[in-house]
Amino acid sequence: MPDHYHSPPLPPRPPAGTLRLPAVRGVELGAPLQWLALGWRDVWRCGFLSVAHGLALALFGGLLLWLAHDRFWLLAGAFSGFLVVAPVLATSLYALSRALERGEPIGASTIALTWTRWQYSRYAVHGGYWSMVRFGLLLSLAGTGWVLTSAALITLLAPQPVQTPMDFVRHVILAPGGHLFELWLTMGALMAAPLFASSVVAMPLLLDRRVDVLQAVLTSWQAVLKNPIPMALWAGLLMGLTLVGMATAMLGLIVIVPWLGHASWHAYRSLVDASNLPERLLPEGA
Template sequence: MVAAGTRSRKAGHSEMEDAAAPMAQPQEQVAQLVPLDRPWLWLNAGWQDLRAMPHIGFVYGGAVVAAGWLLSALLLNAGIAWAVLPATAGFFLVAPLIGAGLYEASRRRERGEVVTLALCLQGFRRNAPQLALMGVVLLLLHLFWIRTAGLLFAVFFGIGFSPAIEMLPMAMLRSGMLLPFLVIGTGVGFVLAAVAFAISAVSIPMMIDRDISVIEAILISIRVTTQNWRAMALWAGLIVVFTAMALVPFFLGLALVLPLIGHATWHAYRDLVR
């Protein structure tokens, strides 16, 4: 009787564990491991999408270029030329949400569905409340970065330091505070960019593809990023290099780079999330 009771308790305990297993750490069950060089395959798949749907990608990229010109003009007209650089750098924080239409285009092409610009813009309407919450999170990160950059600029160069835009680079180079400003500013920017990348690496395409909450999507994105930190570090580095090169000719390169990375991000999500 004692042995039977022990077996009964063990069986009951096993059943409780089995019942609780699906509820424990769902983000661990969907994250997949990938080799270090996998980001190159994502870029190749993104390039194939861009070639198949150039009208989508270049219209999308062209709109972002125009928005960049408009933002720069507004900042220069307001007499805060120093804000152009942090605002441009902050583009890395909000770009994952901007790409929602490109994720929808790749999703439709993958399923063999019709792809038009109007249908791709519906990507912003799929799981719209959760996407809106994600947008608020990324926007707050962006605003925090802008305010922090302004504070650092005032601390190192002084509140009265406001040369004309054509004189700003030389004025900063002559200042002895340029190096500490760059070191600390780059460090703060790196931390914020790393946070934004970890929470949005796959969360936004996942919310477009599935009926999932923003909290669940962020947890899965963080899990995927940490478990594949080598491949994701390479992926983040490629995004930074490509985007930085695209920004140099006054944002013109974004017309090509933004749709390429947007389509590739969809394939990264499909590869990283079971």
Template sequence: MKTAAEQAGAVRLRVQPLSRPGVWLRAGWQDFRHCPGPGLLHGALAWLFGFVLLQGAADRFWLLAGAFTGFLLVAPIVATALYAVSRALQQGRSVGWRLVVESWRPNHPNLMAFGLLLGLAGTGWVLTSAALITAWAPAPVNSPMDFVRLVVLAQDGWLFEAWLLLGAVLAAPVFASSVLTIPLLLDRRIGLWAAVLVSWRCVVDLPVLMALWAACLMGLTALAMAPALLGLPVLLPILAHASWHAYQDLVDASAVPQRT
């Protein structure tokens, strides 16, 4: 049985120009146009989750922060069905609701294990963030407005800057571990740690391109969430489809058996 390093070594990476994120986003938009139903369903469920969360935890900042962080980290797992839609469209196969339902079934232990790891990473970030803010904020932070007033708009100190730096330090390895892992696991018969190694190789070998792609994902997600989360039903599926095309563009996994 091959080790994770040996499996990852069978996967080759393709160097792409810095303009490729625009190509991936356009391809994601085309997939959404060709098959809007699954994307709208995922986006609507994401909006509903966010709306209920805002209503129920508006005055519980750490619950709100934890739930949103967990959602953003686990969202790529939830969007597995949209990767499957893009894969089927690329292969010229018909796309129906059966494909979506089958993608949601818990029959892929590697994807389930990776989703659990992402959830644990989100929990770790919230606990670390809460410890930093609790230790250094001039007063207790119990609501989003407290956070804005006491941390973001604080006239002196370095707490907000430290919070942003901590977030970047913790988010970078999570992004490197996940940016290509999920579509690779969906597409090929490869082990979890081998897929993570491929994702890390891509970030290390193409740091500027992947940093640009991360900025696009974060910026568009923030844009979708800004007006009462109203952009989620459209932008979330476009980003999911675009992530599939990023994987296809960057990874040559032809030496690894394909999943049916």
């Protein structure tokens, strides 16, 4: 593992109100492929602990597909929401990779503590438990905004009402003489780009260090702005592999979800040197 993964002793916690950001590294174009390789290694090392995440989300996605297969906007909203909050849902996968990196034992307790006690901090006002909750809510609001904006665009410009997935295919994707689908895709890309930039390393940083949402989001933007081409490749890989998982009747998500979750941890470790920030550790007796 690269030497920069080993952090020096931590400095004292900064005074309240001080906004301090970690250093962001430049990476090579092929770095996303290395993150995928490291993520795949972690899937094998964690075994069912990792795959269980993908299995749960695949079952949930299959249930949504069954319930809303003939209601396009409900289906679109559900899957848009899933894509937006995926960095939050992968939190325990980051924790597993973090433990592996440190040589710590992993087990079901690692996952349980991630969702119950990992974010505990006696410095509750600075990067406390609610940081990740607030960030998840913000992402959910962003996903809702996209669905509402998309619905307004399609409702105003589609030649016929769109109620089912087949309506969307006929009246938007295959509509003759129009460019509604291209406009819809462009608008989606414009809305997805800032969401990606805000979240690509934010959640692993919130898990790993006692930081607040603003610090995490600003660090994530710095990582993207410093590495625009590698991060564009990373965004394409995340989206492409996720779509492959969905296109296989959700079955591919069983492996792809944990793979991308672990890989996202390694993306964070490669891009961000957070050694100047206090760690988020479990309280004594947890």
